[in-house]
Amino acid sequence: MEESPLHPFELHNYLTVNLGGLDISINKAVIMMWVVVGLISILMIMAGSARRLVPGKLQSLGEILVDFIRGMILDTMGPDGMKFFPLIATLFLFILFCNWLGLIPGTYTVTSQIIVTAVFAGFVYTLSIVLGFVLHGLKFLGILVPPGTPGWMLPLMIPIELISQLARPVSLAVRLFANMTAGHTILAVLFGMVISLPVYIGVLPFGATLFVNGLEAVLIAPIQAYIFTILTCVYLGDAVTLHGHSEHAH
Amino acid sequence: MPQFESHFFSSLIFWEVVSFGILLFVLYKFAFPGILSVLEEREKKIKDSLDQAEIHRSTAERKLKEYEAKLEGVSREAEGILLAAKERAQRVMEENEQRLIAEADRIKGDATREIDHERRKAIQEIRTQTTDLALMVAEKVVQRSLTDADHRRLADEALDALSKSSR
Numbered sequence: 407m408e409e410s411p412l413h414p415f416e417l418h419n420y421l422t423v424n425l426g427g428l429d430i431s432i433n434k435a436v437i438m439m440w441v442v443v444g445l446i447s448i449l450m451i452m453a454g455s456a457r458r459l460v461p462g463k464l465q466s467l468g469e470i471l472v473d474f475i476r477g478m479i480l481d482t483m484g485p486d487g488m489k490f491f492p493l494i495a496t497l498f499l500f501i502l503f504c505n506w507l508g509l510i511p512g513t514y515t516v517t518s519q520i521i522v523t524a525v526f527a528g529f530v531y532t533l534s535i536v537l538g539f540v541l542h543g544l545k546f547l548g549i550l551v552p553p554g555t556p557g558w559m560l561p562l563m564i565p566i567e568l569i570s571q572l573a574r575p576v577s578l579a580v581r582l583f584a585n586m587t588a589g590h591t592i593l594a595v596l597f598g599m600v601i602s603l604p605v606y607i608g609v610l611p612f613g614a615t616l617f618v619n620g621l622e623a624v625l626i627a628p629i630q631a632y633i634f635t636i637l638t639c640v641y642l643g644d645a646v647t648l649h650g651h652s653e654h655a656h
Numbered sequence: 657m658p659q660f661e662s663h664f665f666s667s668l669i670f671w672e673v674v675s676f677g678i679l680l681f682v683l684y685k686f687a688f689p690g691i692l693s694v695l696e697e698r699e700k701k702i703k704d705s706l707d708q709a710e711i712h713r714s715t716a717e718r719k720l721k722e723y724e725a726k727l728e729g730v731s732r733e734a735e736g737i738l739l740a741a742k743e744r745a746q747r748v749m750e751e752n753e754q755r756l757i758a759e760a761d762r763i764k765g766d767a768t769r770e771i772d773h774e775r776r777k778a779i780q781e782i783r784t785q786t787t788d789l790a791l792m793v794a795e796k797v798v799q800r801s802l803t804d805a806d807h808r809r810l811a812d813e814a815l816d817a818l819s820k821s822s823r
Contacts, residue, residue, distance in 0.1 A: 415658040416658040419667075429666045430666065430671065432667075433667065436667060436668070443678055447687070450686075451687050453687065454687040459694075459698060472691045495683065496676065516672075519664075521664075521665045521668050
């Protein structure tokens with residue numbers, strides 16, 4: 407039986423639901439979101455309720471995750487960035503667990519849906535822009551002028567910076583979506599080989615499947631979640647401190 | 657690509673926003689405060705412990721220096737005491753030796769004197785007896801009594817001759 411390597415990304419509605427004309431049908435990706443939300447909630451609530459000075463395993467896991475995210479925020483945004491901790495931590499955990507759980511055979515990788523990553527990226531970018539204008543007013547437009555730019559370069563620099571700004575949400579969304587899609591496509595291709603080849607050759611792609619799956623789980627899934635989150639921190643940090651502008655003023 | 661089938665978009669967006677919102681609320685309300693406070697508490701505790709340890713370390717170092725100085729003083733003192741004791745023992749030993757030698761000399765001198773005295777006494781006794789004997793013999797030879805003074809004179813002469821000849 408030959409099937410497309412993109413088959414794992416197909417969705418089918420299990421239950422058609424309509425909310426005031428809006429189609430909110432239940433499909434595999436939606437169920438995976440629920441599972442992710444449930445799993446993270448249970449894990450983190452249990453980790454947070456132990457509150458022991460010398461932590462147990464679960465508490466350690468929760469603390470490692472939280473401390474990791476905290477370090478990320480403090481490194482990029484400083485202590486002020488801790489205001490955004492709940493948002494950034496939730497984003498990181500949500501993406502991380504979507505990436506991870508999707509690697510279990512038979513499940514669905516929510517983050518391989520471009521619309522899901524686009525919503526996150528759009529939200530983060532919009533938030534950074536709104537925040538920038540709320541905090542700095544029209545001065546926030548200074549983000550389009552890198553510090554030290556001579557006046558006559560402005561007509562050139564502003565369009566370039568504008569494009570780079572607009573590319574931010576797009577690259578943020580596409581990077582995660584493309585990485586997840588590519589990883590799972592490779593896995594699907596390899597596993598297709600395992601099924602279609604005779605057993606004595608099939609063990610080779612089978613080994614490769616296991617290897618790539620491990621690679622995805624250990625490296626790609628956490629790294630992509632990390633990249634998405636750290637870029638979120640950077641964008642929000644830019645909006646809060648208005649980097650270039652404050653340095654320019656000196 | 658199946659991901660671009662737009663008829664799933666509305667449900668995915670809706671459930672993504674709802675799920676994320678619920679997760680954010682749950683974690684914000686029930687999980688993060690606990691974990692963050694434990695982390696901060698532990699950080700503070702570790703920092704305090706380190707500060708405390710630093711204080712203890714400097715105290716210990718100071719004490720150690722004090723004790724070392726004290727120990728050195730004590731050891732110097734002990735050395736002095738030992739040296740003095742040795743000197744004293746040496747002196748006592750030498751004194752004893754000298755005392756014993758003197759005592760032995762004294763005993764030897766006494767004994768020598770005693771022996772000398774006894775010898776002289778014995779010689780005197782022999783002399784007296786010999787005199788008497790000579791007198792008796794002379795009386796018998798001469799067949800007449802001499803006065804006591806004669807006896808004495810004769811005897812002394814004889815003895816002198818005797819002692820001269822015996823020398």
